[in-house]
């Protein structure tokens with residue numbers, strides 16, 4: 001029973017479940033095994049108007065609220081966490097900052113096709129020596145006439161394999177440190193843009209995590225997003241929304257673990273009865289269910305906070321921290337419930353286990369979420 005969703009949101013959830021069961025779930029194991037970026041899933045999600053969920057319809061999106069967005073990401077991730085993050089990145093990390101900071105022309109040229117799923121976006125902040133400490137980035141942006149020339153290496157870029165547009169963060173003046181960082185809309189066809197090495201990963205193996213190499217990449221000055229020097233502010237505010245999406249992804253993975261744990265334990269017979277009749281198994285299922293419900297509530301709360309138009313970094317970090325650690329704890333128990341069958345790829349549990357881990361790492365590690373949360377409670381007290 002879900003008392004928190006409107007009738008419209010319940011209908012969206014039901015529609016998503018039908019869509020995901022038919023179009024996404026059947027391919028999840030295969031794309032994971034093949035480590036193949038699922039362009040067909042992007043197309044399917046675009047056909048369902050899921051690539052710009054919170055973008056107003058006049059800009060090519062679906063005009064839904066943040067809570068509806070979390071419902072979509074949870075349902076996609078419950079079937080395929082790779083597809084969940086691909087869609088989440090396009091929505092939260094590319095469409096959202098273009099909507100918030102883009103000029104009229106940028107919205108027309110980039111936001112519209114990105115939200116409609118005619119283009120795919122990626123977010124290129126991390127560098128080999130600038131991960132949690134994003135302000136230490138070294139990619140340079142040198143103004144040359146009516147262009148900027150961008151030079152540097154971005155790593156771990158989700159969707160990097162297939163993206164048409166990258167939101168790239170670079171410094172126009174390294175001596176200004178974080179105040180020198182700006183955001184640029186970079187087309188993959190611009191001279192000097194090259195896709196580098198693709199990472200081989202533990203989980204979400206098909207999300208196209210790619211290095212992006214910028215070699216005096218020529219970017220028109222009109223593609224500066226926001227003002228010069230506003231880049232870090234854009235990145236950090238964007239990541240608040242991204243964290244709500246990753247929290248929803250983690251809830252989806254935890255729910256998938258519970259679904260599979262219930263199904264398997266009722267079927268598997270040892271000592272003459274289904275293992276679901278052993279209290280040890282029941283307690284694991286009860287813990288997974290309880291924590292997943294709590295993570296979902298925190299994620300819904302963060303989505304509501306996002307809609308309030310006030311700062312919601314605290315709510316986003318609390319939800320992301322708790323949901324990601326819930327997914328990991330749930331998956332650890334899930335593998336245990338399946339015993340040896342939880343450890344082999346004939347069953348989806350080992351994929352859930354591998355996929356859960358990254359939710360504790362990307363868009364700010366658990367340690368970084370704790371820093372944000374501690375800073376908030378020490379300054380403003382508990383909410």
Ligand SMILES: Cc1cc2nc3c(=O)[nH]c(=O)nc-3n(C[C@H](O)[C@H](O)[C@H](O)COP(=O)(O)OP(=O)(O)OC[C@H]3O[C@@H](n4cnc5c(N)ncnc54)[C@H](O)[C@@H]3O)c2cc1C
Nearest residue numbers: 123124125126131132133156157158361362363364365367
């Ligand atoms: C699959 C995947 C997809 C990704 N997608 C993207 C993407 O699309 N775009 C993008 O820009 N980036 C992306 N990233 C990068 C991701 O955001 C970074 O990996 C993450 O921010 C951590 O940075 P790091 O890996 O350099 O670790 P580091 O920052 O080197 O951290 C190493 C360890 O030190 C800890 N640590 C660091 N600083 C502190 C501190 N101040 N206090 C306490 N502990 C600390 C960390 O929590 C961690 O445990 C992705 C990463 C992965 C794995």
